[in-house]
Amino acid sequence: MSIHYDPMLAKLIVWAATRDKALERLGRALAEMRIEGIRTTVPLYKALLADADFRAGRLDIGMLDRKLAAGELRPVADADDAVDLPLIAAAVAHFEDAARVAAGVPPGSGRGQRTRWGQAARRGALRGSAWS
Numbered sequence: 001m002s003i004h005y006d007p008m009l010a011k012l013i014v015w016a017a018t019r020d021k022a023l024e025r026l027g028r029a030l031a032e033m034r035i036e037g038i039r040t041t042v043p044l045y046k047a048l049l050a051d052a053d054f055r056a057g058r059l060d061i062g063m064l065d066r067k068l069a070a071g072e073l074r075p076v077a078d079a080d081d082a083v084d085l086p087l088i089a090a091a092v093a094h095f096e097d098a099a100r101v102a103a104g105v106p107p108g109s110g111r112g113q114r115t116r117w118g119q120a121a122r123r124g125a126l127r128g129s130a131w132s
Contacts, residue, residue, distance in 0.1 A: 009035075012045075023055060047073040 012029055016022040030046050048054045051073065053063065067073045
């Protein structure tokens with residue numbers, strides 16, 4: 001991704017009949033959010049959701065700045081954050097090798113070849129411009 005992208009890649013909006021229900025939906029949506037490869041503000045939103053003042057609706061224009069300066073908004077530990085992506089990638093590669101062997105193709109063959117996405121990214125990088 002180029003450094004010249006719009007930093008707002010997505011917007012999460014939740015609603016419900018009551019504030020408590022909306023906060024519940026927000027928690028679920030944040031727990032299900034999966035964005036890989038870039039840092040996001042999801043940990044901040046999870047910390048805000050865990051904050052008693054935020055949950056109670058005790059908000060003002062300076063609350064976020066004060067809480068960040070005081071160190072009150074720490075990332076919330078999440079079991080999903082401990083997922084070992086390299087282990088998952090190795091398992092997927094092993095599964096794909098097993099499928100190739102079952103199909104009569106030697107293991108490891110075809111590796112090193114770029115996908116169409118990879119080829120387009122490489123061409124864009126060589127041109128020095130973003131690809132569309």
